[in-house]
Amino acid sequence: MECDKCGRDAVMHAGYSGAHLCEEHFRASVEKRVRRRIRRDGLVPQDASPGDPERWVIGLSGGKDSVVLAQILDETFGRDPRIELVALTIHEGIEGYRDESVDACVELAAELDLRHELVSYEEEFGVRMDDVVEDDPEGMAPCAYCGVFRRDLLETYAAEFDADILLTGHNLDDEAQTALMNVLEGDVKQMAKHFDASLGPFDERTDDAGFVPRAKPLRDVPEKEVALYAQLRELPAHITECPHASEAFRGEIQELLLKLEENHPGTRHSIVSGYEELASMAADRYRGESTPEMEACDRCGSQTTGDVCRKCRLLESLAAT
Structure with missing residues (x-):
């Protein structure tokens, strides 16, 4: 196959658009979609000064x-003097798997000269x-525990670093x-929580409720294209x-969507x-209804409804097991 734009050998074919792209034009396409999403979500600060840049914390797991x-x-x-980038890596304590991905994070941060912070469940x-x-005292899937712990640390440290935005790699x-x-x-x-009319499709929690807003710049790029981009650029992804x-x-939904x-x-x-x-309409439907007030957790001080x-x-x- 030949690239639609230049006639060179294509490295990918996008079935949803019909496009055939060579490496150069494929990479440009991915980067264009990410930057377009950043603009659409209004992330770029308009009033930040070089002496007081916005701080963007990137959840860096080491995955693609x-x-x-x-x-x-x-x-x-x-x-860009208006923006300061900080990478935050969380070590969950998974022998072998997470150690290798942390190595990837360290390597990338060093290559980019990026401030890199590492925290762990154990510490x-x-x-x-x-x-x-x-142990599994609650009889839950491991992801249920991990999701709660990871989200807590992302929120806690994004706030500690005085972040304006927390960015994650959801594709x-x-x-x-x-x-x-x-x-x-x-x-x-x-659905309603996934949309806020004042911010666009940020994550449901905003700084108005004591949480750092989240954004997902890769949300327009399919997973396989993210993986191909990482491979072609020889990025240290685990x-x-x-x-x-x-x-x-x-997993069932993933298989269904792929088919x-x-x-x-x-x-x-x-x-x-x-x-x-739909999320926008749902947000309009529930906006203004009484919701439980967020208060400080009696144990750790995190924001919670209980x-x-x-x-x-x-x-x-877990401590009781």
Whole structure:
């Protein structure tokens, strides 16, 4: 196959658009979509001064998505005096797997001369995911524990670093899976949380509630294209599935979407686009309704709707085993 733009050998064919692209034009296409999403979500500060830049914290796991995100953000804003980039890596305590991905994070941060912060479950909570999986007092999937702990640390340290935005590497497949899961579960309130009219499709929590806003610049790029981009640029990504990954429902949705995309190219884009519109309408529906007030957790001080946050309840359950 030849590249549609220059006639050179194509490295990829996008079924959803019909495009055949060579390496140069494929890389440019990925970067263009990421930067366009950043503009659409209004992330670039208009009033920040060189002496007081906005701080963007990147959740850098060492996987392909976060590594690609960090690379493109650095090339786009690394020398922009309005923005300061900080990489935050979380070590969950998964022997072998996380050690290798942390090495990838360290290597990339050094190459980009990027400020890099590393925190761990063990240091912060006194637990390791390997031990959590073995004990499992709540009888939950490992991802359920890990998701709570990781989110807590991302939020805590983004706030500690006085971040203006927390950026994560969720790609198009991730977003389409989440959208379809919420629709199939009939969770309209969860849809509403994914949209805020004042910010656009940021994460549901904003600094108005004491949380650093999140953004997902890779959300328009399919997972396979993110992986190809990382490969072509020889980025130090650790492309291996977590040995404890066991989100059964999401796995089923993933397989379903891959099949649908194969038979009906563009399905993922359509799902995400339609979901954003539904989420916007759902946000209008629930906006103004009384919601539980956020208060400080009695144990750790994190924002929660109850006396004790979910993280602390899980940690207490683990300590009792």
